Each structure stands twice: as C-alpha cells, then as structure tokens.
Amino acid sequence: MIEDKNQQRTDLSQLGEFGLIDHLAKHFEVTQQSTIKAIGDDAAVMEFGDNRVVVSTDFLVEGVHFDLSYMPLKHLGYKAVVVNLSDVYAMNAEATQITVSIAVSNRFPLEAIEELYAGIETACKIYNVDLVGGDTTSSTSGLIISVTAIGQVKKGDEVYRSGAKPNDLLVVSGDIGGAYLGLQVLEREKEVFKVNPNSQPDLDAYTYIIERQLKPEARKDIVKLLQELEVKPTSMIDISDGLSSEILHLCKASKVGCDLYEDKLPLDPQVISTSEEFNMDSTTIALSGGEDYELLMTISQEDFPKIKANPNLTVIGFITDQASGAHLVTRGDQKIALTAQGWNSFDKD
Amino acid sequence: MIEDKNQQRTDLSQLGEFGLIDHLAKHFEVTQQSTIKAIGDDAAVMEFGDNRVVVSTDFLVEGVHFDLSYMPLKHLGYKAVVVNLSDVYAMNAEATQITVSIAVSNRFPLEAIEELYAGIETACKIYNVDLVGGDTTSSTSGLIISVTAIGQVKKGDEVYRSGAKPNDLLVVSGDIGGAYLGLQVLEREKEVFKVNPNSQPDLDAYTYIIERQLKPEARKDIVKLLQELEVKPTSMIDISDGLSSEILHLCKASKVGCDLYEDKLPLDPQVISTSEEFNMDSTTIALSGGEDYELLMTISQEDFPKIKANPNLTVIGFITDQASGAHLVTRGDQKIALTAQGWNSFDKD
The missing domain is CATH 3.90.650.10 (PurM-like C-terminal domain)
Structure with a gap:
C-alpha cells in the first residue's frame, strides 16, 4: 500500500516535526471532561478529582538523537529521564513517576542495558521520581528509548x-x-x-x-x-x-x-x-x-x-x-x- | 564501550522479556507516596487526591510486532491504541487519555502517517479516549509506535x-x-x-x-x-x-x-x-x-x-x-x- 506509486506522496520533511504534529492533531477532538490540556504544550494536563496530573512523553532514537560512540549508556539513561522531567517542570509541576520503554537490537548485551538503567536509576534518585512501568522489546536496528513522565500540580498552579x-x-x-x-x-x-x-x-x-x-x-x-x-x-x-x-x-x-x-x-x-x-x-x-x-x-x-x-x-x-x-x-x-x-x-x- | 571484547556479555535472549524487566526493576525503589503499584501488573497505579490513575505503555516495532505487507496502516493505528487500552481495562479502570509517539523513516510519506493516525482517531472515538500528547521523530529504519494509555478508577475498585x-x-x-x-x-x-x-x-x-x-x-x-x-x-x-x-x-x-x-x-x-x-x-x-x-x-x-x-x-x-x-x-x-x-x-x- 505504501509502495503504490499512484498515491499522493508528501515528503515528511516538507512539514517538519511541529508541522506534522499540528497537521495530525487537528482531526482529534477532546471529549473527556478530565482532559484540561491536550496537544500543544510541554505536557498534557488532566484533572482527576481536585488534582491536576501532567503527562509528557519523548522518543530518543539512536543515530537521530544520540551517538553511542561518545555518549556512554549510563549518561544516555540519565539524559532520557531528565529531558522528560524538564517538560513536567515547564508546566510548574512536580514530577512524580516515569515509565521507560526500550526497543533494543541483539547487538546489545544485558550489561549494556544494565548500564542504561543504572543511569535511569540515578536520575530517579536525584529527581525523586518512581519508575512505574514500561515495555522492553527487540528492534531490528539500534536502540530506541521512550520515556513518559507523570507529575502533579495543584489546580491553578499549572503554567502553560x-x-x-x-x-x-x-x-x-x-x-x-x-x-x-x-x-x-x-x-x-x-x-x-x-x-x-x-x-x-x-x-x-x-x-x-x-x-x-x-x-x-x-x-x-x-x-x-x-x-x-x-x-x-x-x-x-x-x-x-x-x-x-x-x-x-x-x-x-x-x-x-x-x-x-x-x-x-x-x-x-x-x-x-x-x-x-x-x-x-x-x-x-x-x-x-x-x-x-x-x-x-x-x-x-x-x-x-x-x-x-x-x-x-x-x-x-x-x-x-x-x-x-x-x-x-x-x-x-x-x-x-x-x-x-x-x-x-x-x-x- | 559496547564493543569492548573483555566485558562480560550476557545475551538478552537468555533472560527473555519478563526476565529482563524483573532483572532491571529490582534495583528501583518506590519513594513517592502517590505510587500505589509500580512495575509488575498490566498498568501502574498512582493516587492523586482521592483518585487512582492508571498508566500503561507499549511499544510496537515494525518487523517485530507488525508486518506492513498485510497490516494496513489504519488497522495498525487502531490496534496500537487498543492493545494499550486493554491493559487499562485489565485494571478494572476506565481509559481516558492516550499519548502516541512515532519514529518513522523517510520511506513513509505524509499520507501513510495520516492513514496511521486515522486508525488512532477511530479508536479514540470508539473507546472515548482523548489523544493528549506524543512525540514524532525520524528513525533510521522502519516505523516504531509507542502508546501510553491513562485511565482512572475509584479507589478500591482497581483489580490487580x-x-x-x-x-x-x-x-x-x-x-x-x-x-x-x-x-x-x-x-x-x-x-x-x-x-x-x-x-x-x-x-x-x-x-x-x-x-x-x-x-x-x-x-x-x-x-x-x-x-x-x-x-x-x-x-x-x-x-x-x-x-x-x-x-x-x-x-x-x-x-x-x-x-x-x-x-x-x-x-x-x-x-x-x-x-x-x-x-x-x-x-x-x-x-x-x-x-x-x-x-x-x-x-x-x-x-x-x-x-x-x-x-x-x-x-x-x-x-x-x-x-x-x-x-x-x-x-x-x-x-x-x-x-x-x-x-x-x-x-x-
């Protein structure tokens, strides 16, 4: 289907990342009462009871966002957490939990993944956030990390x-x-x-x-x-x-x-x-x-x-x-x- | 560093996915009062005020989890959402929001990504969840989708x-x-x-x-x-x-x-x-x-x-x-x- 030469074909680079998000997001309507802020800020904001919960998510792709020839895996794990927490703090919120998912090719031994998680653990300790979930899977090439950070902020204190x-x-x-x-x-x-x-x-x-x-x-x-x-x-x-x-x-x-x-x-x-x-x-x-x-x-x-x-x-x-x-x-x-x-x-x- | 032949090298396949998660998770301590359940169930459970918020996340990797030669992109988008919502329902919770991140190589034109998001949108409508965030980035090969689902459940109603x-x-x-x-x-x-x-x-x-x-x-x-x-x-x-x-x-x-x-x-x-x-x-x-x-x-x-x-x-x-x-x-x-x-x-x- 993607290979069909007769289809209209717009190169993704014409739009750029923000253009692509805007383009894709415009079809989506917000229907849940608990959704306060959807796409378009550093993090999404939801209201559960009297609390506002913020959620932010980021991808880090080997060869695009990092180069393992000078980025030690421990530093990479640390940085993957920090860049997401930064989005939570940008909402004036306190970061409380993260989930980390990795897709990893079999060129990485367990010891390499342990290094990565040692960095994640250090970041969790320093920033006082809990790792609460994630997914690990194999990839056909390289390492991909997806981190989601969760935080909370008192209603009215959030900053957009x-x-x-x-x-x-x-x-x-x-x-x-x-x-x-x-x-x-x-x-x-x-x-x-x-x-x-x-x-x-x-x-x-x-x-x-x-x-x-x-x-x-x-x-x-x-x-x-x-x-x-x-x-x-x-x-x-x-x-x-x-x-x-x-x-x-x-x-x-x-x-x-x-x-x-x-x-x-x-x-x-x-x-x-x-x-x-x-x-x-x-x-x-x-x-x-x-x-x-x-x-x-x-x-x-x-x-x-x-x-x-x-x-x-x-x-x-x-x-x-x-x-x-x-x-x-x-x-x-x-x-x-x-x-x-x-x-x-x-x-x- | 990964290339160092003197390092201990344990193949990831020896552990398997669940073994890997268990192995990595054991170093992590829970310190946040709001963390009710971290790694080890279908979703994490957090308490914000009187509400329990559940979060689940999954990776879908081309060549590992799906084959685009018979999986139309619209179906793939739909399925990527559904498999995450399923984890939220397995906690006896109501799914309320999702975030979707994609890493995509330049062999995909915009129209292909639109198809994918059309499927995501359909799932959002049918299951009444809001798309509230995500990240789009380029990948060096293939398509990778990461979905995080957020839900809520009345305290005491969650099922582990x-x-x-x-x-x-x-x-x-x-x-x-x-x-x-x-x-x-x-x-x-x-x-x-x-x-x-x-x-x-x-x-x-x-x-x-x-x-x-x-x-x-x-x-x-x-x-x-x-x-x-x-x-x-x-x-x-x-x-x-x-x-x-x-x-x-x-x-x-x-x-x-x-x-x-x-x-x-x-x-x-x-x-x-x-x-x-x-x-x-x-x-x-x-x-x-x-x-x-x-x-x-x-x-x-x-x-x-x-x-x-x-x-x-x-x-x-x-x-x-x-x-x-x-x-x-x-x-x-x-x-x-x-x-x-x-x-x-x-x-x-």
Missing part, C-alpha cells in the same frame, strides 16, 4: 505556554548555548580519534559544556525557587530546541510579540571562549543551540523585585503585542526578526 | 493480578485463539501472493479470525458489564501473550495454583475449523496463541450466580493452592502442568 501578556518580562534560568558547544567538542574529538585512536584528548577547558551535553539537568530547583519567591510565571516552556524556537512557540501560543536583548543573554565563559575557538557567533549558538533544558518564562512586571537579585534567573527581554512581532535587539541596537533557526539576518526593520 | 484466592473461579471473556489463527491465514496468503501476485484470495471462511488479528477490540464492555453485575474480580489480566502465559502470571502474582479445563475453553467455530485445516491442535492455539485481548479474571465462588447466564463470560477452571501448581485437565481427564508455551507434555502427573 499561552499566558504571556504585553509588558511581561522574558526570563531564562541558568545559562544557554553550552550543550550545543559541548556536542561540537565531542564531535571534533570523534573525528580526531578516527584519524589517531591513540590520541589523548585534553578536555579540561570544556568540562562544563561537555557536561551540559552529556549530563544535562532539569530545573526542578527553579520550580521550587519560584514557589519560594511567590512568583507564578504567566507562561513557561523548557528550552530543548533552542531559545529562539522556544520564544517563538511561546509568542505564538500567547499571541504576543517580544523584544529579546542580545546583551542580556546569559552565557558561560566556556561558551564564549569555545565559540571563539570554533569561529562561531555566541549569540547564534545561544539562540539556536538547543538541549540546554533551562526554563524560559514570562513574569509580570510587578514580580520583578522578587527575582532581580537571583543569580539563577536573568531577564532577557520583554513581551510586546502580537503585531510588533518577535525581535532580537542587537548590541548595535538593530532590531532583527527572530526565526526558529536563530534570526533572519535578511529581515531587518 | 495478585488477588486470586484458592477456590476462586477462573473466568475468561469472549473466545480465544482467533487472533493467532488469523495471522496464520494472512501469512499463508502472503506466501501465495509472492508466488502468484495475481491470485485472488477467498478469505470468506476466515473473516472472524482475520478481524481478530487485524482489528482486535479491547473489552471496555466487560469492565462495564462487571460493574452492572456487581462483580469485582479478585484478580484480572488481559490476554496479550496467550492464555497459558497469562494464567501463570496471575498464579505467580497471587501465589496460587489452578486447574484449567480443556473442555471449557471458549473457541469460535472458525477457530476449530481453521485449526483442523492447518493441522494444528485447537487447545494448543487457545493456550499459546496470544493477541486476543480478552480479559482473564478470577471471581469469588459466591459471585458465580451473577455471571453464569452471561454469554460473554466463561468459567474455565478454578484456583487451587500454590503447592498444587497450575494444570490443564484434558478431555481425557489427564492433569498436565501448564507452561508459558502452552503446556509441557513431558511433565504429566
């Missing part, structure tokens, strides 16, 4: 992508761009290793950014911090694909625009020095890098005094009306339209 | 595998063995088609069993029926791997034995006639076939009057103590030990 209002402040946790540059360093070392397997890489100058790539952390602490500061963000999303792409998701869902300030982007010194070494622009990396798993949020201006002294949170811009569009304000005070790939340097206004 | 008691009746819904025989017919037709692509198969004699394979249904109606009959099973499991294997799961979890009566096995006439045609023993097929997605349960003897007139439920045996073991009582009144593969004909007592 859609709540940002003009004049809200755009805030990001931690620093960004490190995970992407860590990957660049690892890929360079892989190439060096192919040429000379006896080379001993000196990675001391890159420890932070390599750890950002291999062992990212989800910002459970930020959800707790916001509670302590008594700040409820008006909108929130986690940074998995890159700051620019996430800002655009948030603006689209909230029907707003924004001004993002280049000179406010929080960059680690290793990100700046390694960008220079790779001859890359650190702003491009911060905007497009991805995999930082920091939280991007908007907060009401009146909450600014509560967060301004906090080293974990940086104000990087503010929300405007939708007609104004989403822009980067450069160090040279130019306004450039943001695009999912960072920004469009041909679209100056 | 572990509640069976000696003298309870062993009851099965519907009839069994059809899905496996349907697969045999489809595989035979595929071989015929390879030799003669112009052959026009006449499948009229096999409509029921082919539908059992291609479009299985989950027994939502049985959960409702049990409520109406005011019967709460003492234990329950869905039949995905074969009656014999599921009985052993149930006996192990409940620490009991059982006597299963060969002459009580509910078989459709098409199962009997097609078994004969394939020169296969219909009892073997009923015990080992799998994929019927019927519910296997135990009920207290005092509930027997409530179910005895019901055409959807068949008493097939009774529970004994653990020391007695799990046995098939044949038509010739022989007692044969049940094994996961059906029964062990060398182990008569």
